[in-house]
Amino acid sequence: MLSGYIPEFRTRFRATIMGIIMGLLNERIQMMPRKELDELQLKLLKAQARRLYELSPFYRERMKAKNVTPEDIRTLDDSAKLPFMTKKDLRDFYPDKLFTVPRREIIRYHASSGTTGKPTIVGYTRKDIDMWAESLGRSLTSVGLGEDDVIQVANTYGLFTGGLGFHYAAERIGAAVVPASTGNTERQIQMIQDLGVTAYAATPSYMMYVGEVAEKMGIDLKQSTLKTGLLGAEPWSDKMRDRIQSQYGIRGINCFGASELSGPLFTECSEQTGIHFWKDVALVEIIDPETHEKLGPGESGEMVITMLQKEAFPIIRYRIGDITMLEEDTCSCGRAHPRITRITGRVDDMLIIRGINVFPSQVEHCLNTNPEVGNEFQILVERKGHLDEMLVKVELKPEAFTDNILELNALRERITSKLRNSLNVGAKVELVPPGSLPRYEGKAKRVKDTREI
Numbered sequence: 001m002l003s004g005y006i007p008e009f010r011t012r013f014r015a016t017i018m019g020i021i022m023g024l025l026n027e028r029i030q031m032m033p034r035k036e037l038d039e040l041q042l043k044l045l046k047a048q049a050r051r052l053y054e055l056s057p058f059y060r061e062r063m064k065a066k067n068v069t070p071e072d073i074r075t076l077d078d079s080a081k082l083p084f085m086t087k088k089d090l091r092d093f094y095p096d097k098l099f100t101v102p103r104r105e106i107i108r109y110h111a112s113s114g115t116t117g118k119p120t121i122v123g124y125t126r127k128d129i130d131m132w133a134e135s136l137g138r139s140l141t142s143v144g145l146g147e148d149d150v151i152q153v154a155n156t157y158g159l160f161t162g163g164l165g166f167h168y169a170a171e172r173i174g175a176a177v178v179p180a181s182t183g184n185t186e187r188q189i190q191m192i193q194d195l196g197v198t199a200y201a202a203t204p205s206y207m208m209y210v211g212e213v214a215e216k217m218g219i220d221l222k223q224s225t226l227k228t229g230l231l232g233a234e235p236w237s238d239k240m241r242d243r244i245q246s247q248y249g250i251r252g253i254n255c256f257g258a259s260e261l262s263g264p265l266f267t268e269c270s271e272q273t274g275i276h277f278w279k280d281v282a283l284v285e286i287i288d289p290e291t292h293e294k295l296g297p298g299e300s301g302e303m304v305i306t307m308l309q310k311e312a313f314p315i316i317r318y319r320i321g322d323i324t325m326l327e328e329d330t331c332s333c334g335r336a337h338p339r340i341t342r343i344t345g346r347v348d349d350m351l352i353i354r355g356i357n358v359f360p361s362q363v364e365h366c367l368n369t370n371p372e373v374g375n376e377f378q379i380l381v382e383r384k385g386h387l388d389e390m391l392v393k394v395e396l397k398p399e400a401f402t403d404n405i406l407e408l409n410a411l412r413e414r415i416t417s418k419l420r421n422s423l424n425v426g427a428k429v430e431l432v433p434p435g436s437l438p439r440y441e442g443k444a445k446r447v448k449d450t451r452e453i
């Protein structure tokens with residue numbers, strides 16, 4: 001008995017010591033003062049610029065075209081001298097022509113969803129996988145998750161990065177993982193109950209759907225062990241968060257990532273005042289999408305991301321297309337890592353209706369100010385003659401849906417007028433019964449634009 005016990009004790013002792021050391025390192029980098037973080041970030045930026053200049057013909061050519069060499073990167077502001085990368089570059093160099101390590105150093109591939117054209121293939125070295133898990137793992141600890149938690153991952157597993165991203169991060173912090181992936185919602189709810197799940201990673205629209213199905217099953221999620229939703233991969237509003245928090249008693253933590261960057265990487269901390277970007281993982285800039293000028297903290301613009309330590313598939317000044325603001329002040333949680341505020345739209349999902357810019361998130365925000373409105377809506381855009389027509393289908397809550405035509409008409413008129421005031425452009429509104437619009441287990445596809453460009 002004793003001979004079996006000692007090796008087990010040693011293994012557990014070693015694991016505990018490793019856990020303590022990793023915990024201390026994690027804590028140290030999370031709470032590092034701003035000045036030290038800036039120095040570390042500059043060191044990593046210089047090293048990455050030099051590495052790419054030496055290793056990659058693509059980057060060397062791009063840098064030469066901008067008349068910049070690695071020696072020109074002396075301060076963090078000098079990042080603006082580096083060339084941009086766009087989604088088009090990733091497509092043009094499909095599948096792996098931008099990789100900067102030999103094939104034998106790649107240990108994993110993922111791919112973007114590829115809704116338009118070819119997907120983007122992302123390769124990872126062992127260090128890339130490790131940094132990815134480290135970054136998201138750190139974020140999970142910043143919302144108070146750890147060894148005592150059971151994290152159910154309801155993001156898709158496979159080529160999409162969501163499932164395995166949360167999986168590895170949750171394991172890294174010692175939590176127990178339930179690799180549920182998407183689908184079979186009733187069984188998902190059963191798992192939450194039976195395994196005492198405390199955190200749930202999903203898209204916000206799927207989280208709402210889980211809440212709806214639980215209600216139908218007669219289960220009150222407020223009474224369950226589930227307290228945290230790790231939500232992202234699609235735009236969502238503060239109003240939607242309020243609903244998830246008040247209706248289901250689940251803290252809605254906003255998460256951020258993209259397959260090109262590795263996968264899900266960053267989340268808000270417990271303060272819920274913006275998503276912290278770890279300064280040793282990524283450098284974030286906000287630019288004017290037209291002039292490409294760098295904008296200051298608190299100014300809204302297009303987010304540009306440089307991944308500082310990626311090896312296999314480096315990403316420098318990537319124009320990811322999200323519109324947001326940067327907050328540089330130290331957060332009330334004590335972390336000096338910068339935060340981005342809510343993503344208010346995407347450069348490329350912006351609709352132009354009769355010359356007016358419309359973001360689906362604006363529509364969602366406006367709809368959510370009406371207590372009768374349910375969780376789902378759909379925007380249909382078509383061109384009639386030369387005029388753009390926008391129709392917003394709005395799902396009502398069960399208690400608000402009625403056979404009384406006069407009442408429904410009055411409500412429709414109220415919502416129509418609110419939308420016109422908020423968007424500065426007219427939209428037709430159609431009220432539809434609860435549960436009649438399509439539900440999505442992945443990203444919600446709320447816009448149907450049938451205009452020919």
Ligand SMILES: [Zn+2]
Binds near residue numbers: 270276331334
């Ligand atoms: Zn914070």
